[in-house]
Amino acid sequence: MPENKKICPKCGQEGLVFKVRVIYLESLEKLKNGENAKTPELDRFLKESGQSGKPKAEMNKVLRDLVQQFGPPSGKPQVLKTISPDMVVVVFSALALFILYQIYFTQPEIFWYMVALFVIFLASFFIFHKSIIARFQKQKSMDSGSIDVIQKAIGKWMKVSYCLRDNLIFEPGKNETAPLNELTRYLIKASLPE
Numbered sequence: 276m277p278e279n280k281k282i283c284p285k286c287g288q289e290g291l292v293f294k295v296r297v298i299y300l301e302s303l304e305k306l307k308n309g310e311n312a313k314t315p316e317l318d319r320f321l322k323e324s325g326q327s328g329k330p331k332a333e334m335n336k337v338l339r340d341l342v343q344q345f346g347p348p349s350g351k352p353q354v355l356k357t358i359s360p361d362m363v364v365v366v367f368s369a370l371a372l373f374i375l376y377q378i379y380f381t382q383p384e385i386f387w388y389m390v391a392l393f394v395i396f397l398a399s400f401f402i403f404h405k406s407i408i409a410r411f412q413k414q415k416s417m418d419s420g421s422i423d424v425i426q427k428a429i430g431k432w433m434k435v436s437y438c439l440r441d442n443l444i445f446e447p448g449k450n451e452t453a454p455l456n457e458l459t460r461y462l463i464k465a466s467l468p469e
């Protein structure tokens with residue numbers, strides 16, 4: 276599939292414009308398959324930036340840098356935080372009942388003391404239930420919000436182009452630009468909710 280060449284908003288030319296996503300993917304491809312890799316966009320980029328024909332070790336370093344610089348934005352999924360506090364209490368209570376049962380037979384002298392602690396724990400959980408759940412819901416919506424932002428940022432990453440002449444990135448059709456080393460910041464900023 277031929278990539279549409281787009282015009283750089285800074286220099287108004289398209290000769291040294293490259294697709295960020297394609298440079299990234301082709302760099303990975305070339306790291307993996309070396310000379311056998313079919314990487315037309317990357318080869319043109321290396322030629323125009325005066326980096327083609329380097330020895331293998333040096334070339335691999337260039338490619339690894341490109342993977343770093345042109346890679347998509349990423350975010351850590353936070354699975355643990357989405358476990359409901361209610362679930363935690365149910366599991367904890369089951370465990371506590373089992374431990375109480377053990378204590379009843381092995382250390383009867385502290386049994387009622389432990390029962391009292393358990394009851395206090397459950398009582399305070401129910402007293403503060405509303406605010407605990409509210410905090411959990413807030414955290415959960417913040418997490419899914421940040422996942423949305425990352426997804427949107429990756430969508431933008433698929434579209435952005437890079438002008439080698441000006442060393443900047445831009446979204447074709449838009450006038451905003453940013454230096455290449457601010458790629459992730461640019462993508463995240465453009466993806467934040469208004």
Ligand SMILES: [Zn+2]
Nearest residue numbers: 283286438441
């Ligand atoms: Zn330009």
